[in-house]
Amino acid sequence: MNTTDTTDTTSTTARGAALREGFIRTYGSAPEGIWRAPGRVNLMGEHTDYNLGFVLPFAIDKNALVAVRRRTANEASPRLLEFASTYGGTTGPLPVTGIELDALAPGNVPGWAAYPAAVAYVLGQLPGVQLSGFELLVDSDVPVGSGLSSSHAIEVGTIVALNDLFGLELDATAMARLTQRAENGFVGAPTGIMDQSASLMSRAEHALFLDCRSLASHTVPLPLAAQDTAVLVIDTRVEHSHVDGGYAARRASCEQAAVALGVESLREITEVALLDRLEPELRRRARHIVTENQRVLDTVKALEASDLREVGRLLRASHVSMRDDYEISCPELDLAVQASLAAGAIGARMTGGGFGGSAIALIAVERIPAASASIRRAFAQAGYAEPSIFTVNAAEGAGRA
Ligand code: ADP
Numbered sequence: 001m002n003t004t005d006t007t008d009t010t011s012t013t014a015r016g017a018a019l020r021e022g023f024i025r026t027y028g029s030a031p032e033g034i035w036r037a038p039g040r041v042n043l044m045g046e047h048t049d050y051n052l053g054f055v056l057p058f059a060i061d062k063n064a065l066v067a068v069r070r071r072t073a074n075e076a077s078p079r080l081l082e083f084a085s086t087y088g089g090t091t092g093p094l095p096v097t098g099i100e101l102d103a104l105a106p107g108n109v110p111g112w113a114a115y116p117a118a119v120a121y122v123l124g125q126l127p128g129v130q131l132s133g134f135e136l137l138v139d140s141d142v143p144v145g146s147g148l149s150s151s152h153a154i155e156v157g158t159i160v161a162l163n164d165l166f167g168l169e170l171d172a173t174a175m176a177r178l179t180q181r182a183e184n185g186f187v188g189a190p191t192g193i194m195d196q197s198a199s200l201m202s203r204a205e206h207a208l209f210l211d212c213r214s215l216a217s218h219t220v221p222l223p224l225a226a227q228d229t230a231v232l233v234i235d236t237r238v239e240h241s242h243v244d245g246g247y248a249a250r251r252a253s254c255e256q257a258a259v260a261l262g263v264e265s266l267r268e269i270t271e272v273a274l275l276d277r278l279e280p281e282l283r284r285r286a287r288h289i290v291t292e293n294q295r296v297l298d299t300v301k302a303l304e305a306s307d308l309r310e311v312g313r314l315l316r317a318s319h320v321s322m323r324d325d326y327e328i329s330c331p332e333l334d335l336a337v338q339a340s341l342a343a344g345a346i347g348a349r350m351t352g353g354g355f356g357g358s359a360i361a362l363i364a365v366e367r368i369p370a371a372s373a374s375i376r377r378a379f380a381q382a383g384y385a386e387p388s389i390f391t392v393n394a395a396e397g398a399g400r401a
């Protein structure tokens with residue numbers, strides 16, 4: 001474990017103690033436990049998950065802590081669910097969203113509470129599963145809407161907590177599929193399986209290679225510290241939303257391309273030449289998916305060979321593909337990548353769903369202070385909001401805190 005991991009553990013412990021206090025203030029009694037679910041960055045493989053292709057994310061040392069207490073049969077409302085979050089400040093009483101377990105229906109829980117409610121809903125529908133009401137409080141330091149998957153950290157924190165408390169014995173793959181069902185069917189965001197898998201299955205100091213068709217996965221060591229290299233996140237502060245049209249439109253284009261090519265998913269296509277018969281826009285969309293899948297496989301090989309130069313080249317190629325073929329970048333993300341490279345990063349790309357959020361840069365540790373300053377300067381000169389810039393370490397997946 002390096003020093004940053006230790007710092008993270010310390011801050012997670014301190015946040016856990018504060019969360020317990022906040023829980024007692026909010027609900028009047030102590031939680032039964034606290035669970036931790038990390039956000040993630042995706043090193044390679046963007047929009048490939050719903051095309052049943054390959055991804056290579058890692059969980060980061062920023063996480064959601066989720067405290068839960070089950071209601072007992074002799075309480076006044078044994079089947080009431082209550083949700084609160086410290087997001088937006090901890091002074092004064094936290095607003096609580098309440099709904100009866102049996103009243104849960106897609107679309108009927110407003111705001112952020114839809115995420116934990118969605119998890120309760122899908123679990124409640126499993127044959128043989130009997131939930132009771134519960135109280136839940138979240139405290140997350142995953143930046144919201146930055147493409148680091150703050151939403152999945154909440155869903156995953158909720159599912160690992162309920163899995164433990166209600167003795168459901170679901171494995172990580174089952175929990176990944178269930179949170180995807182929760183998000184698609186209850187929250188109404190047509191997202192893939194990568195983010196929750198990364199939060200559930202990652203290992204410290206490793207990336208997670210995931211085949212999104214079989215859900216077979218294996219960890220890949222990240223030889224960063226050994227080469228005095230780090231992953232820098234540049235959060236552009238341009239908020240993206242998966243519930244918006246752009247993500248769904250890309251997804252629809254991929255489905256259309258697969259139908260035109262007579263395959264179940266674009267995963268089946270490995271030759272770019274096979275895309276020639278698509279009309280130009282669909283061809284570009286599909287070309288991103290086909291080349292990005294190959295870049296994931298190539299990145300795994302490069303990491304196994306400790307060849308970070310090659311990883312850097314692949315990161316740069318991936319950004320160009322997202323900018324020009326998939327068209328999910330934005331001027332702020334392009335500038336973050338360009339300024340990082342100009343400041344000596346080995347490679348950089350936007351990460352996450354796109355249309356805003358964060359970029360990542362692979363960079364020598366000694367260059368980080370100067371690079372951060374020059375990225376900030378470039379943003380100021382372009383008249384953009386000041387980005388938030390920080391390094392992330394590859395952290396352990398979700399579990400009891
Ligand atoms: P991302 O997952 O990339 O951060 P999303 O738009 O998918 O962005 O998810 C952000 C949403 O997740 C927020 O609008 C909010 O509903 C919910 N969310 C994230 N973190 C918290 C939190 N700490 N408390 C309450 N809701 C949160």
Ligand code: MG
Pocket residue numbers: 149150151152242
């Ligand atoms: Mg999200």
